[in-house]
């Protein structure tokens with residue numbers, strides 16, 4: 001697989017983050033639902049551009065699966081990364097999972113965007129995200 005290829009890896013608890021990615025035309029991207037995968041099946045290495053999606057739980061954290069993927073995430077180097085995910089602004093750390101992932105990944109990789117949205121994605125949110133996907137070469 002070419003190193004220029006693109007992939008989306010996402011985890012969604014109640015389907016909001018999943019609904020965003022499913023609303024978009026993801027032609028050109030390999031799309032992986034982390035909920036459906038065994039840990040050992042997750043491999044970021046073949047992809048140069050990686051979109052990571054997660055909602056936020058706890059007190060502003062990504063889902064546990066990302067903790068279990070720490071070694072793989074730490075191994076990411078010179079990737080182009082986009083972060084996206086749903087949250088709820090009644091919590092003090094709105095979509096904090098994305099901030100944590102950004103902090104963890106930004107020194108070794110290029111962060112293309114961080115796209116936070118509230119609850120189930122509205123049409124405008126879907127359109128904005130679709131545009132982001134189109135803008136990534």
Ligand SMILES: Cc1cc2nc3c(=O)[nH]c(=O)nc-3n(C[C@H](O)[C@H](O)[C@H](O)COP(=O)(O)O)c2cc1C
Pocket residue numbers: 011012013014015016017018054055056057058059060061086087088089091092093094095096118119120
């Ligand atoms: C126990 C719990 C903790 C949460 N903590 C946060 C939080 O700290 N920050 C936030 O923005 N949203 C938080 N949320 C809201 C979810 O991220 C939000 O409902 C989101 O839309 C779920 O998206 P998903 O269906 O893609 O998993 C929390 C939800 C639950 C159930």
